[in-house]
Amino acid sequence: MRIKKRYFFLSIFLAIFISACNLFTTATINNNSINLTVSAASSLNEAFTEIGFLWEKETGNKILFNFGSTGKLAQQIEQGAPVDLFAAANKSYIEDLDRMGLIVSETKALYGQGRITLWTRDDSPLNPQDIRELTRSEYGRVAIANPDHAPYGIAAREALESVGIWQEMKPKLMLGENISQTKQYAETGNVDVAIVALSLSLNHPGKWELIPDNLHQPIDQMLAVIKSSNHQTEARHFAEYINGIKGRELMKKYGFVLPQEMID
Template identity: 50%
Template sequence: MKRFTYLLTFLLLSLIIFSGCMNPENTGLSSDHLNHSPELTVAAAADLKFAFTEIGKLFEKATNSKLIFSFGSTGQLTDQIENGAPFDVIAAANIEYVDRLRSKNMIIDDTQQIYGVGRIGLATLKTNPIEVQTLNDLLKPEIKKIAIANPEHAPYGIAARQALESAGLWEKVKEKLVYGKNISDTLILIETGNADAGIIALSISKNEKINFYLIDDTLHTPIKQAIAVVKGSKQEDLARSFINYVNSKEGRAIMKKYGFILPEEN
C-alpha cells in the first residue's frame, strides 16, 4: 500500500512540474513571444510617411502582422540596402533607384511595381506675410531662404531643381537654398521658420500650418514611384502581400487621398 501511495505521489508531482514547464511564465518566454506576429521591415521614401502609416495600420489588422517603417530619402535607403541593411521591402520615390537595385540583383524582379506618381509644390507658413504662389515669387528679396530636399539623394529634391532650372531660376535662387535630408525634413525647415519658403511633396502638404501651391508638372521629370521586395527577405510572402495591398482598391484610395496620381491615371 505504501509503495502505491509513493508512486501516486510521484506521478502527481511530475504532472505538476510538467504543467509548470508548459506555462510561458516558467519557460522564460512571454505569451507574446509564443503568439509572435510576423514583422515586415519597409524602407520607404519620406513622402510616404502619412499614406503608408495609414495603409500600414489596415494591413497589420488584416494580416495580424507588424510593419516597421524606416522613412528617409530614397537615395540613402538604397545605399543602406546595397550595404546589407535587412529590409524586406523598398518603396522608392523614384523608379530609377529600384531599377538600380534590380541591376545589382538585389530585388525580386517580378515584385517591382509602380504605385504612384508624385507632385511637388510651393509651401510657406500661413503666418508668413510674404505671398509665394509661383516659382517667380521666390525671387522676392524678402525670401531669404528656400528649402528643398537634397537633390544629391532625394528624388523630390531632384524634381525641385529641375523645375527651378526649367523656369530659368536655379542660378538666381541658388544662394538662397537650404537642403533638407529628405522631403519630411524639408517641411520641418519651413514649419520651424528656418526657411521662408520651400518646395515639398503634395503628399505631405495636408498641414494646417502651411499654404501650398502646385508646380506645373511639365517643368520636371515625372516622379514615378516604385516598390519591390528586397532579395533575401525572410518574409517574402508577407512582403508580396504588402505590395499587393498598396496597389489594392483600399490602398489606392489612401494613396489618392494624399495626392498621388495612380499608375493607371498617369
C-alpha cells in the same frame, strides 16, 4: 455535499483548462505573426502609416517603417540592411537595385506619382503663386530636399532650371536630408518657403501652391521586394495591399497620382 464539492473542483479544473487553451492559442498566433521591415521615401510617411495600420489589423503582422531619402535608403540596402520591401520615390533607384540583383524583379511595381508644391506657414505674409517669385528679395531662404539623393529635390532643381533661375537661387537654398526635413525648415521658420511633396501639403496646416508638372520629370514612384528578405510572402502581400482598393484610396487622399492615371 460530496456532489457539490465534486462539481466545485470540476468547475475549477475546467476554468484552468480553458485558460490554458486560451494562452496556448494566443501564443500560437503571436508565434505565427511576423515583423515586416519597410524602407520608404519620406513623402510616404503619413500615407504608408495609415495603410500599414489597416494591414496590421487585417493580418496580425507588424510593420517597422524606415522613412528617409530614397538615395540613402537605397545605399542601406546595397550595404545589406535587413529590409523586406523598398518603396522608392523614383523608379530609377529600384531599377538600379534590380541591375545589382538585390530585388525580386517580378515584384517591381509603380504605386504612385508624386507632385511638388510651394509651401509656407499659415502665419507667413508670403504666399508665392509661381516658382519665379522665389528670386524676389522678400524670399531670403528657400528649402528643397538635397537633389543628390532625394527625388523630390531633383524635381525641385529641375523646376528651378526650367524657369531659368537655378543659378540665381543657389545662394538662397537650404538643403534638407529628405522631404520631411525640408518642410520642417519652413514650419520652424528657418526658411521663408519650402518646395515639398504634395502628400505633405494636403490635409495639413499651411499655404501651398502646386508647381506645374511640366517643369520637371515625372516623379514615378516604384516599390519592390528585397531578395534577401526572410518574409517575401508577407512583403509581396503588403505591396499588393498598397496597390489594392484600400491602399489606392489612401494614396489618392494624400495627392498621389495612381498608376492607372499615370498611364492614362
